[in-house]
Amino acid sequence: MYGTFLGIIGRLAEEKGAPYDTFPFLMMKYGKGGVADWATLCGALNGAAAAIYLVSNKPEPIVDELFGWFQLEKLPVYQPKESQLEIVPSVAKSTLCHVSVSKWCKVSKFKAFSKEREERCARLTADVTRKSVELLNQQLGGTFKPIFPTPENVKQCRSCHDRGGTLENTRGKIDCSPCHFNLGTAHKKKI
Amino acid sequence: MYGTFLGIIGRLAEEKGAPYDTFPFLMMKYGKGGVADWATLCGALNGAAAAIYLVSNKPEPIVDELFGWFQLEKLPVYQPKESQLEIVPSVAKSTLCHVSVSKWCKVSKFKAFSKEREERCARLTADVTRKSVELLNQQLGGTFKPIFPTPENVKQCRSCHDRGGTLENTRGKIDCSPCHFNLGTAHKKKI
Numbered sequence: 001m002y003g004t005f006l007g008i009i010g011r012l013a014e015e016k017g018a019p020y021d022t023f024p025f026l027m028m029k030y031g032k033g034g035v036a037d038w039a040t041l042c043g044a045l046n047g048a049a050a051a052i053y054l055v056s057n058k059p060e061p062i063v064d065e066l067f068g069w070f071q072l073e074k075l076p077v078y079q080p081k082e083s084q085l086e087i088v089p090s091v092a093k094s095t096l097c098h099v100s101v102s103k104w105c106k107v108s109k110f111k112a113f114s115k116e117r118e119e120r121c122a123r124l125t126a127d128v129t130r131k132s133v134e135l136l137n138q139q140l141g142g143t144f145k146p147i148f149p150t151p152e153n154v155k156q157c158r159s160c161h162d163r164g165g166t167l168e169n170t171r172g173k174i175d176c177s178p179c180h181f182n183l184g185t186a187h188k189k190k191i
Numbered sequence: 192m193y194g195t196f197l198g199i200i201g202r203l204a205e206e207k208g209a210p211y212d213t214f215p216f217l218m219m220k221y222g223k224g225g226v227a228d229w230a231t232l233c234g235a236l237n238g239a240a241a242a243i244y245l246v247s248n249k250p251e252p253i254v255d256e257l258f259g260w261f262q263l264e265k266l267p268v269y270q271p272k273e274s275q276l277e278i279v280p281s282v283a284k285s286t287l288c289h290v291s292v293s294k295w296c297k298v299s300k301f302k303a304f305s306k307e308r309e310e311r312c313a314r315l316t317a318d319v320t321r322k323s324v325e326l327l328n329q330q331l332g333g334t335f336k337p338i339f340p341t342p343e344n345v346k347q348c349r350s351c352h353d354r355g356g357t358l359e360n361t362r363g364k365i366d367c368s369p370c371h372f373n374l375g376t377a378h379k380k381k382i
């Protein structure tokens with residue numbers, strides 16, 4: 001969280017000064033490990049969403065696109081020039097730290113508290129920062145066009161369970177499948 | 192998010208002025224509905240965690256206690272004096288907006304976008320603000336003592352899956368059971 005927020009707003013503070021340089025940046029460390037290591041929302045996304053809401057007049061479509069991209073993109077992509085270490089990318093299928101880390105552990109065979117996982121999250125933070133700035137600049141230049149729509153399986157779930165559905169018993173835009181993984185039988189028995 | 196953060200830091204800004212009154216409070220609206228309506232981390236908790244990290248020198252135990260309390264407490268408790276409306280409380284079993292709202296819909300029989308659900312989240316925001324301030328004041332006065340330890344079922348999961356476990360293939364402090372609800376058979380088949 002601190003990384004993405006500092007990468008976007010800290011850079012603005014360097015270039016523009018006030019009011020950005022009055023922000024208490026260290027506070028944003030609360031988002032580490034999905035907020036104080038609770039592994040809820042990925043810290044990189046939490047910080048990016050905050051930064052997007054601070055600088056955009058129409059932030060929600062940018063956050064939607066960023067989160068949609070994050071769920072489906074193979075990450076990390078960023079390779080520091082000074083490093084020879086290769087980090088295997090993975091698809092998070094979720095915006096949650098817990099799910100994202102577990103999927104990466106499975107693909108990479110590295111442990112959740114390994115140095116490689118730390119490096120993976122650091123590079124992913126760079127990727128999220130870059131993507132956020134690209135989207136913000138596109139919006140500012142009038143060229144922003146979302147290309148990560150709600151996945152079909154999520155649309156199907158939401159048609160009954162979300163706003164206006166016959167059940168309307170929940171809310172959310174996140175991919176349902178990583179948690180509701182037994183959907184094949186979900187509607188025959190209580191989940 | 193805006194509600195809890197404003198309830199804690201906005202009050203400090205009123206009383207103390209700078210530096211609290213320089214904070215761009217409206218930015219915190221990004222946390223609505225679990226961040227831009229993605230229903231990830233409950234906005235009340237996201238804002239409270241930010242505020243706790245801003246003012247505490249040892250914030251993580253306070254966040255742990257707040258999140259642990261939120262998972263297990265029947266909420267909301269707050270009843271505005273000017274309202275006759277009764278809101279049925281429920282146990283979230285999670286720090287996630289999606290899970291918390293769904294559990295409340297099930298208990299209350301109200302829909303996820305009903306006025307009653309909005310009122311429920313508003314009251315819950317008051318409860319989280321109050322609890323956060325109580326915990327911060329306890330810490331400041333040297334009387335803070337956590338009473339919401341990690342639940343036994345979570346300890347059991349973490350003993351293999353978290354830091355130092357034989358698998359160490361994930362991370363997190365959140366209650367596992369709302370998502371991994373088929374744990375009875377989980378270790379016999381792939382989850």
